[in-house]
Amino acid sequence: MPNFVSSRLFWIGLLTVVVALVLPTYVSGYVLGLLTVAYYTAVFAMSWDLLFGFAGEVNFGPTFLIGVGAYTAGILDAHFSPGLSIWLCIAAGALAAVVGGVVLALPALRVSGPYFGLTTLVAVLMLQNFIVVAAGLTGGEIGLAVPDVISIDAKTNYWIALGFMLVSGAILFGLSRSAIGLILQASGQDKIQAGALGFNVTKHKLAAFVVSAFFSGLAGALMVFYMGTASVSTFVDVGVGVQIIIAAVLGGRRTVIGAAIGAIFLIGMGELLRPLGELATLIVSVIALVVILFFPDGFLGMIRGGAKA
């Protein structure tokens, strides 16, 4: 009964959105700040899921796209601060991420499986090296201080992040359910057969890469102007990419929405357990491993009540 399942999901989703909308009235600025980061991370994870879930390729390099977007926006602002509107910087960041995505996709799409994974991983390591070596421009290991922020008001930042997540989530979800999404899914499952049916697999994957890059870069750029700083450890580090991948798989692959749930869960749990220090990440990882081993369809699969495909 896919209709019933999707409608139940729809109502749960609607309820969640309503709760998220009224939340600022009831919770502290600290919680809002946490959720703001979680929402941006959710966009990272959803973009990753579009590429992985529907093209079947394990992209180890989500932070390459995020980092290019974040640093482009940050550097522009840091060097031309008063003259350049931050919205122009953000747009430039998204654009740079798209360009970066195409540059990465061209060699990466010629290979598949582990080779694709490695190509994308190398891209992250190269970017990381570049940021450290070009410290004069990028702030190096210390990080880049960005003079402007979108707003200092926690509520405003929260609304922007929430709105951005909802809009990009809707677009990514819509895309995944569209003809393009179906073709991607088919090519992810059987590339040769999809090709034989007359679909240009590479073209569709490239399109997925571009869309994924656009939203990753945009989210990265917005997050820079929320945090007022860009650093390797928040935007580029392989560990950040790992967290995004775990979020998407944990929430439920090929669902887009699941990726957002996974990301918000990971950020929330990490913060809740923070008093435990080093143990926090350990416990979150154990939970994630247990979910992956016992509920391979992730949180969304659990909500669907084990209605297995």
Next chain:
Amino acid sequence: MLFWQILIDGFAISALYALGATGFTLIFGVSGVLNLSHGAIMVGAAVAAWAAASELGVGPYTGALIGILAGFILAFATYFIAVRPIQRSKVIAESEKEIFILTATLLWGIIIQEAIAYLFTNNAKTVLPIVEGVTTVFGVRTPKNEYFTAAICWVAIGLLWFLVNRTRRGKAVMAASMNPRGVTLLGIELSSIYLTVWAIYGLLAGVAGILLGMFLGVSSYSVGPLTASAFSIVVLGGLGSVSGSLIAAYVVGYLETGTAYLISPAYRTIPALLLLVVVMYLRPQGLFGRR
């Protein structure tokens, strides 16, 4: 002088890379598993050796043995916790097992890493070396430990070669890497082959980890970079090709050492990454890979 320095340092570090990558490539060659907890297992072995030798004071030899044992245990734990349940799962589609094993071993690696950080802090640890002192060869003063590291690495690789090519069990492993179905038709349990391979892997990763801990020192921060470098060496050499990994380890080792001495330590890893990109572009299956 500088030439000899690069030659000697490069040789030792490359030998270590080679040993570190060999186990990784063996697992992939036989069972198609990319084990992303590789770095964590190596660091785990090194930290166990460090804790036993320096903290408990059992001395370098017993410490090294405990480290190898730790590598062994961690390798088996990886197999039984993060790999086998997925390989045997009936719920997960065959085509998706790869991504599940990647994610599960990744998480398992993080769990080991965080456990190490929690129990032993994030500080860098140097395993008590078995050989001490400094020796001068070709006018270059080098710690004897460096020669020792290179020698043990090659002895271990040599033993592996002997095992795979000259023993019955080893030949079965080799056969399984070429045709798993054929091996089961001959009446050999595939799961027992896997156990053998993970045992060999645990040993190799344990030894590599300890040597790394003696030579360069390790911390929980080394986990990610170690996995990434093993991954890139293995892909550069060609997934599943042990000899390819050995050659790739030397190419990467010398590129890094040469860059560090001739240009700047800050640029150390960049040329190797560039080479990797070029090779991936021209020859995606790696230098010696079979497709």
